Amino acid sequence: MKEITIQQNKVLDCIQEYINKTGFPPTRANICKELGFKSPNSAETHLRALEKKGFIRIESGTSRGITLVNPIGKEESGFPIIGLVAAGSPTLASENIEKTVNCPPSFFGSSFDYFLRVKGLSMKDAGIMEDDLIAVKKTQDIRNGDIVIARIEDEVTVKYFERKSPEIVHLKPANEDFNDIEIDLRETEIHIEGKSVGLIREN
Amino acid sequence: MKEITIQQNKVLDCIQEYINKTGFPPTRANICKELGFKSPNSAETHLRALEKKGFIRIESGTSRGITLVNPIGKEESGFPIIGLVAAGSPTLASENIEKTVNCPPSFFGSSFDYFLRVKGLSMKDAGIMEDDLIAVKKTQDIRNGDIVIARIEDEVTVKYFERKSPEIVHLKPANEDFNDIEIDLRETEIHIEGKSVGLIREN
DNA sequence: AATAGTACTGGGTATTTATACAGTATATTA
DNA sequence: TAATATACTGTATAAATACCCAGTACTATT
Secondary structure (H helix, E strand, O other), X not given: OOOOOHHHHHHHHHHHHHHHHHOOOOOHHHHHHHHOXXXXXXXXXXXXXXXXXXXXXXXXXXXXXXXXXXXXHHOOOOEEEEEOOOOOOOOOOHHHEEEEEXXXXXXXXXXXXXXXXXXXXXXXXXXXXOOOXXXXXXXXXXXXXXXXXXXXXXXXXXXXXXXXXOOEEEEEOOOOOOOOEEEEOOOOOEEEEEEXXXXXXXX | OOOOOHHHHHHHHHHHHHHHHHOOOOOHHHHHHHHOOOOHHHHHHHHHHHHHOOOEEEOOOOOOOEEEOOOHHHOOOOEEEEEOOOOOOOOOOHHHEEEEEOOOOOOEOEOOOEEEEOOOXXXXXXXOOOOOEEXXXXXXXXXXXXXXXXXXXXXXXXXXXXXXXXXXXXXXXXXXXXXXXXXXXXXXXXXXXXXXXXXXXXX
């Protein structure tokens, strides 16, 4: 999508607002009145420019035949699902995205950034099962007891977080068959990708 | 909202469809073409009737000035959350609805009808924890091993379903602290509300 | 200084569109 | 039987609207 002029942006916003208010797109005259233009042709030229740049579609010969190409309301809700890749951090690069899930951004109370598909049963006593989707919020604001998505060297894991001392961090599984991971920050590098704010099980 | 004629309903649907397709409301001529009328006045009279009955609003003197009063698109995605009421079956009666959740109907692969908020830990080894939301599909198509929402007399419970014989059904918890419930259909009435097709944990 | 892009004014026209009027036909209801 | 609501066709007109053309002014770039 190409760049846009300040004036063109105003016109685009005006159209969006008009549709929200009335339910149908504005005429050239409507735009002029809204933005203070004195000739409908001013609107016309801007509309043409916006169409050329791909922001709107204009049905020729049709009154109010303006369609927003990227209506704000339509893209508000697509979150990527990322597989727990064996090596390397989970990234939002498209090759790691299984698919996307439509849901409101505030689905889990607080905002979140992506879904992570869980491998293994190390958190089963926390009700996190294999293939569940964890809603991950990218943040460094971690408190003891939070379920974090941590990367140690090249391995990504989901565990309870507990800071024992400024240098010692415990990553605790919720499954008696697994052992705590003790990490000495002076020896091992650890990167917190974020924390879990919700969960979805698809079946 | 008053009653509506078959023809008027057709016109209403036509408007809805047109808006979905093009992004803006139809003209009288558009409606005529769509429904096979030969005079724009046919559309006009129906529009007037629909306006009088409160289904649409018409901006007088404005081209395509038709607004749907109850746009279908706004309510397409709200599923109710039902509390696990201690006594009585979970119903969709509004007094039992905590709130609603916006998500696509096909969120969990198959369709579903409502969310049930889980009480207790009887299914914790299946990863179902207290206060989780179970996506319930109302169906009688239950197979052994499905997680069902069952009502026994006046108590509602979530358990694994296993049919032992034509008359004997077991409802099995996923928690060693709980015991199987054996039900003899000749003695006890049981009603299957539906089965779980997914799960959401809000935090 | 020359060039090009953007932002606007103003005039004019053909088409689209809403809307009114006149009339027919068919049900339903009183 | 009469009255009334619904469902159309057909014609006409004024207003709304899209859209083309010619021209001015400003700014940034070369």
